Amino acid sequence: MEFYASCPEGFESALADELKWLGLSHVRRLKGRATFEGELEEGYRACLWSRLASRVFVVLGRFEAQDADELYDSVYDIAWESIVRPGATIAITARGVTEQLRNTRFSALRAKDALCDRLAETTGRRADVDAADPDVHLLLSLRQRRASISLDLSGDPLFKRLPPAATRAGEGTHVLRPDYAALVLSQVGWTALCERELTADDYENEALPTLVDASCAGGGLLLEAVNILTDRAPGAARERWGFEGWQLHDAALWEQLLAEARGREAAARERQARIVAADIDPAARKTAERMVKCAGYKRFVDFCAAKSATVLDHAGAVAGAALVADTTETPLSLMHDAMTLVGELRRAPELTAAPVAALTRDGLMARALHAEPARSIAVMPNNEEATIEVWPSLDHAAATFEAATSADAEEQTADAQDEAANIPMPEPAAMLDLGDGKPLPVLIPESEQFANRLRKNARLRRKWAKREGVSCYRVYDADLPDYSAAIDLYEGCPQTPGRWLVIAEYAAPKTIDPALAQARMLDILAIAPRILDVPAEHVHAKARMRSRGGSQYGKQGAGKGASGERANIARRRLPLIEEGGLTFAVNFDDYLDVGIFLDHRVTRNLVREHAKHARRFLNLFAYTGTATCYAADGGVEETVTVDLSNTYLDWAERNMRQNGFVGPQHHFVRDDVLAWIRDQRQTRNRWDLIFVDPPTFSNSSKMGRRTWDVQRDHVELLAGVSRLLAQGGHAIFSCNLRGFRPETRKLARAGVVLEDITAQTIPEDFARNQKVHHCYIVRRLPIEDAMAEVGFSAEEIAERVEELRNPEARKPRVTVPAHAQAGNGKSNFAGKPSPAGKPKKKKFYASKPKGK
DSSP states (O other), X not given: OEEEEEOOTTOHHHHHHHHHHTTOEEEEEETTEEEEEOOHHXXXXXXXXXXXXXXXXXEEEEEEOSXXXXXXXXXXXXXXXXXXOTTOOEEEEEEOOOXXXXXXXXXXXXXXXXXXXXXXXXXSOOOOBOXXXXXXXXXXXXXXTEEEEEEESSSSOTTOOSOHHHXXXXXXXXXXXXXXXXXXXXXXXXXXXXXXXXXXXXXXXXXXXXXXXXXXXXXXXXXXXXXXXXTOOTTTTOOOOGXXXXXXXXXXXXXXXXXXXXXXXXXXXXXXXXXXXXXSSHHHHHHHHXXXXXXXXXXXXXXXXXXXXXXXXXXXXXXXXXXXEEOTTSOHHHHHHHHHHHHHHHHSGGGTTOOEEEEESSSOHHHHHTSOOSEEEEEOGGGSOEEEEEEOOSSOHHHHHHXXXXXXXXXXXXXXXXXXXXXXXXXXXXXXXXXXXXXXXXXXXXXXXXXXXXXXXXXXXXXHHHHHTOSEEEEEESOSTTSOEEEEEEXXXXXXXXXXXXXXXXXXXXXXXXXXXXXXXXXXXXXXXXXXXXXXXXXXXXXXXXXXXXXXXXXXXXXXXXXXHHHHTTTSOOOEEEETTEEEEOOSSSBSSOSSOGGGHHHHHHHHHHXXXXXXXXXXXXXXXXXXXXXXXXXXXXXXXXXXXHHHHHHHHHHHHHTTOOSTTEEEEESOHHHHHHXXXXXXXXXXXXXXXXXXXXXXXXXXXXXXXXXHHHHHHHHHHHTTEEEEEEEEEEEOOTTOOOOHHHHHXXXXXXXXXXXXXXXXXXXXXXXXXXXXXXXXXXXXXXXXXXXXXXXXXXXXXXXXXXXXXXXXXXXXXXXXXXSSSSOOSSSOOOOTTOOBOSOOOOSSOSOO
């Protein structure tokens, strides 16, 4: 029989070696698979014991298939009555194309028709089709003019073997898939270590084969390592197989192989080995502990603190060792410490004989270990690019062994041993003395310059903050071009004491090596908390980019509050900070922005000062409502807070309540701001002070077909805002587009003038970046005055006035582009907008409540 085992790309070589180790013959490595030949027992053995294969197939036939008719005839000629068990359901999947067979669904349907017609003619009964859960799953492969059809012996993929209890316990948590875990372990020879027989010296020294998992993440590597140690067949616990619908299935033979597997597992109970696990991320370690416990493997794994001395103490004397790590899920803020731990363990004398295999996404492990990997395997765990990098042991045992087996064994052995003794152990690139008595290893020697600059900045900023009464501020803002990042320090209020860092890396130029930029960022993440006295778990790394989903404020990741966010934002425990005598909740986990923009500190105070002379305040694109809190603190009688996000409106309401601003005079409106402005212009609602802080860009699905671009749309926005101002009122408009240029002439034609107050709103801690935001006072003037103020000629002003007095003289109106159309074409408020010239007298804001 002809079989093949499929696998993810990158697994082929290891899978072929595994199949040979299982005793299968004629093994050949191909792309995405490894083929072998044998009897039924060989196919069963691959299903039962392969840890790397995704599925195992038996080839039923190969044939020509130039067109649909030839495909039908070839499939029909196969004796399906002797293949498909009577009453079994079937499903056929097609892959590949030929010149005439371009649609895989059609090809699969044509093959299914041939199979069913054959069964109907030979047995009098057509097979039932069950695409979701068939008894017999067939794979039709097409290439050029040839085709083959194979039966899937596996049923479900072979990598679906995580213990159910562990899967339930880790719901929502990433656990490395067992086949990827097995591939990592195969690179360090864990199976051979488990099969090693201990010597008398080993027993005397209490030395055992040892696996050290220095970054245990969700526990995937640990679960597979225990399965290998206990010699548990990967397929032994599976209850249903694809070969059960095959006529040639031999139940007695299969039971014999299962009994053999049970015997091997029983014999493996005599094995002795240590598995030591640690992780820099306390949350990841907790998850791994829970997974291991739920799988019933707690007695096999020894968890310990992520310190090299502690790990080595738990490892004890070793009789052969291997070091592995999965850093694909390690937070960026902890990556430096994770790699430092791996480097320290590899250099430890106790583990010089240990090969190292790391599953990583950034390629920086080589810099941490100060050695290029012996081999790298590109893989795609969780459909994301990653690499398995492998380093040999440091004791040069292979060279010594080769010398010992040569003709001049004694002399070459001595030479090899001398050579090994003279080769220095790799050391860190540099060690920094930060003045606390604990040297810090760094990836880049030049990082000492960054440490010195940050220490100086911290000292100066601390004095300034104390003098100004500021507790949250920017400490560093790309002062050194090579270390291009922003570092913000947040100090909690007495209710939630603590210190937090938010470190955002600016995008490096394309001329900079990404790995070098990443190494510098990791050094920043390691140095900053030490100098600024912030716990490592309170350091948050952010990456700023335009959100794919187009939301106003992009999400950072799943975080701790991604599930049921809106339901619990009002009562969820969040750190509280103080600014300007007010208290605000901040969220460092879930979003790129934490809930307050530090560069708007002066702007918010400006809102409070202006609010002292206003009765009614409107906050558009309100985010978490911090400006509304300042306005309420300034003494306004009524506030209206508008944003498109329910989550942020709940957050704004929480901030208002936190500061004691509650009551029916404070309104929270969920709507598209431009549509809301158009509706409000049809009413008599007007405001004395309006704050407008729109995003640079948004294509949120909540906006329908319309998109938002502040440069393109600010004229429409500010013209509408000016119509909502009460007599003598004004607006404060801010945006953070660095290259923003207001269209003053277009605005003037609408009677809107801007006063640039950007310079006076930039806080001292943002002085290095004068374009961090732009800020303007917006006023409405008679059109003649507005146009004259920005330099229109008398003739241009007269022409514009005539246009307004005589609408028939206006130029034809341009059709509103799609991006400027309202999202749903409907009002979001109580009642319909009044016809032109008949504004409603009743105050109303939102008929669409926050929520659904």
